[in-house]
Amino acid sequence: MSRVLVGITGSVAAIRAPELVASLGAAGHEIKLVLTESARYFVDLMNVSQMAAVVAVHQDADEWPVGGYTRGDRVLHIDLRSWADILVVAPLDAHTLAKFALGLSDNLLSCVFRAWDFDRPVVLAPAMNTRMWESPVTRRHLAQLLEDRSLSAAPACWTLAEVAETFACHAPSLVLVPPQSKKLACGDVGMGAMAEIDSITNAVWNWTQPLEDSAEPA
Ligand SMILES: Cc1cc2nc3c(=O)[nH]c(=O)nc-3n(C[C@H](O)[C@H](O)[C@H](O)COP(=O)(O)O)c2cc1C
Numbered sequence: 001m002s003r004v005l006v007g008i009t010g011s012v013a014a015i016r017a018p019e020l021v022a023s024l025g026a027a028g029h030e031i032k033l034v035l036t037e038s039a040r041y042f043v044d045l046m047n048v049s050q051m052a053a054v055v056a057v058h059q060d061a062d063e064w065p066v067g068g069y070t071r072g073d074r075v076l077h078i079d080l081r082s083w084a085d086i087l088v089v090a091p092l093d094a095h096t097l098a099k100f101a102l103g104l105s106d107n108l109l110s111c112v113f114r115a116w117d118f119d120r121p122v123v124l125a126p127a128m129n130t131r132m133w134e135s136p137v138t139r140r141h142l143a144q145l146l147e148d149r150s151l152s153a154a155p156a157c158w159t160l161a162e163v164a165e166t167f168a169c170h171a172p173s174l175v176l177v178p179p180q181s182k183k184l185a186c187g188d189v190g191m192g193a194m195a196e197i198d199s200i201t202n203a204v205w206n207w208t209q210p211l212e213d214s215a216e217p218a
Contacts, residue, residue: 002208004029005084007109010038012185013091013127013194017043018051020090023201025053029208032056032080034109036096063108077111086120086207087112090177091127091194094138101141118149118173121207125177125200130190133160133179142176149174160191175203 004024008014017033024031031053035043037060049057063076089096089109096110105114116122132138139160146154149171158166160178167176177195184193194200 001028001030002085002204002212003083004031004204004208005080005087005112006031006033007087007089007092007096007112008033008035008039008043009089009091009093009096009109010036010041011091011093011127011194012042014039014042016091016194016197018048019197020088020200021048021051021054023197024088024204025051027201027205029053029204030055032058032083034058034080034112036060036107036109038093038095058108060107063111077108077115080108080112081115081117084120085211086123086204087116088123088125088200088204089113090123090125090200092124093126094128094132097124097126097138097141101144121173121175123175123177123200123203123207125195126179126192127194128179128192129184129186130188130192133192134190145174146171175207177203 006020006024008017021031032055033048035057040059045057048054058076058080099110100113103114105111113122126133142163146167151172152170154170155166164176164178167174177199179192180195181191182193183189
């Protein structure tokens with residue numbers, strides 16, 4: 001069993017959070033959730049917090065307990081970073097992608113990412129309108145993440161269609177599960193819908209299963 005920290009951002013695809021949690025739970029993982037303020041618009045906190053595999057659901061306010069800081073108090077984003085074997089951000093909206101790329105850390109989820117130990121994997125499943133996905137800004141932000149994590153010189157030329165392969169080759173600890181093309185919630189048809197839940201769960205499995213196998217007693 002792996003400890004999976006799931007970050008949920010303010011894409012309409014956040015309504016699929018219960019499906020994702022159910023799928024990860026069925027795979028035997030222990031799950032903590034971190035929701036951005038915008039994600040809370042799409043997710044029923046009560047519902048997800050009662051799901052079997054979920055051990056905690058966090059939101060930004062949890063980082064700032066009433067009463068102020070006292071020396072020795074726990075720092076939530078560091079505790080979550082230390083707890084998790086893997087971070088999954090699904091859906092990853094355009095705004096949080098930009099923050100990750102720029103190193104901004106003004107909420108719980110972006111602090112976790114900023115403080116992440118990249119010996120452990122991060123799975124990113126972007127979801128946004130087609131125009132947002134195809135904007136040069138998106139490629140610029142993905143390129144920044146790639147460059148920051150590249151083990152070898154990142155290729156100068158790659159396209160969004162090759163994003164998963166490019167990350168796998170040059171920044172293997174950062175797993176991009178690319179969006180898919182379909183009719184989006186806004187009515188537009190095109191690339192940008194979050195990947196299928198199975199694709200995200202499989203990406204987690206690809207990382208966690210070998211670790212679990214190697215941890216089994218001989
Ligand atoms: C109904 C609705 C649906 C949205 N869907 C998306 C989306 O799929 N992808 C995206 O990048 N932004 C989407 N947004 C915009 C984000 O919610 C907005 O940029 C927000 O500031 C993101 O904050 P966060 O990254 O902290 O969650 C949507 C907004 C609304 C109101």
